[in-house]
Amino acid sequence: MGKMNCTMKKMARSMMMMILGGVTLQSVLVGSPYPPQPYPQLDTHPYREPRPPIAVLAGCDKLLSRGCVVTSSDKNLIIGELSYITDGVKTHDASTYVELGPKLQWVQIDLSGECEIHTVCIWHYANLRAYRDVICQISNDPKFIDGVVTVFNNDHDNSAGLGVGKDMEYVETSYGRPFTVDAVQGRYIRCYSNGNTLDRMNHYTEIEVFGKPLYTPQKEDEAKLLPPVPTSEATAKIYDNLPDPPTGKTWLKIDYPRWVW
Ligand SMILES: [Ca+2]
Ligand SMILES: [Ca+2]
Numbered sequence: 326m327g328k329m330n331c332t333m334k335k336m337a338r339s340m341m342m343m344i345l346g347g348v349t350l351q352s353v354l355v356g357s358p359y360p361p362q363p364y365p366q367l368d369t370h371p372y373r374e375p376r377p378p379i380a381v382l383a384g385c386d387k388l389l390s391r392g393c394v395v396t397s398s399d400k401n402l403i404i405g406e407l408s409y410i411t412d413g414v415k416t417h418d419a420s421t422y423v424e425l426g427p428k429l430q431w432v433q434i435d436l437s438g439e440c441e442i443h444t445v446c447i448w449h450y451a452n453l454r455a456y457r458d459v460i461c462q463i464s465n466d467p468k469f470i471d472g473v474v475t476v477f478n479n480d481h482d483n484s485a486g487l488g489v490g491k492d493m494e495y496v497e498t499s500y501g502r503p504f505t506v507d508a509v510q511g512r513y514i515r516c517y518s519n520g521n522t523l524d525r526m527n528h529y530t531e532i533e534v535f536g537k538p539l540y541t542p543q544k545e546d547e548a549k550l551l552p553p554v555p556t557s558e559a560t561a562k563i564y565d566n567l568p569d570p571p572t573g574k575t576w577l578k579i580d581y582p583r584w585v586w
Pocket of ligand 1: 409410413415530
């Protein structure tokens with residue numbers, strides 16, 4: 326009996342060591358729960374489900390950003406190329422994302438001319454982290470001094486210094502984060518972030534901007550300004566069997582990657 330007690334105590338102690346070791350290892354490797362545990366500014370949307378489809382005004386469902394030039398606050402990227410952000414590849418993969426340095430960083434897309442913007446979708450890095458200070462602004466000023474409109478802001482404590490935002494932080498998945506924009510006009514889209522729940526770095530896999538161009542596109546741009554045709558299974562599940570959109574509107578078809586968190 327005494328021997329059995331001793332063995333059970335040893336087993337209990339080794340289990341405790343494993344648990345403590347696991348906790349320590351996790352805190353060293355990732356620094357925070359995975360996925361993030363709910364906190365007041367994290368939204369409650371089930372992260373394995375896509376967000377509801379978005380209806381936009383008819384004719385305002387064109388993908389404006391594909392192939393557009395991207396610039397950034399970080400001139401020494403750690404991983405990848407800025408062109409990855411508008412290349413249409415959204416699958417989460419070691420070769421498909423760009424990593425910017427720590428602290429507050431931005432990337433900026435030049436849509437080639439003034440557009441009326443109705444939806445933006447941002448894919449940072451689809452592995453169940455939440456990015457801090459996600460802010461999206463639109464302007465016709467490439468320096469973002471004049472005529473700046475903020476269309477998404479989840480910086481609840483104004484740590485980025487661009488004003489307190491009322492949007493929620495969210496868990497990052499391959500569904501990205503689509504959000505509606507109220508027909509804001511501008512040529513440039515700037516997206517900020519300030520690290521995430523797992524590390525201090527900033528990442529992007531893709532940003533898509535939807536709406537309609539207000540400039541006259543060059544002949545070679547006309548084909549890319551057609552409404553996108555989703556091809557992936559993930560997207561088909563969302564857009565099959567939708568009811569008719571509200572009068573004068575159309576369902577925006579975002580093509581999500583096949584592989585989904
Ligand atoms: Ca991409
Ligand atoms: Ca903040």
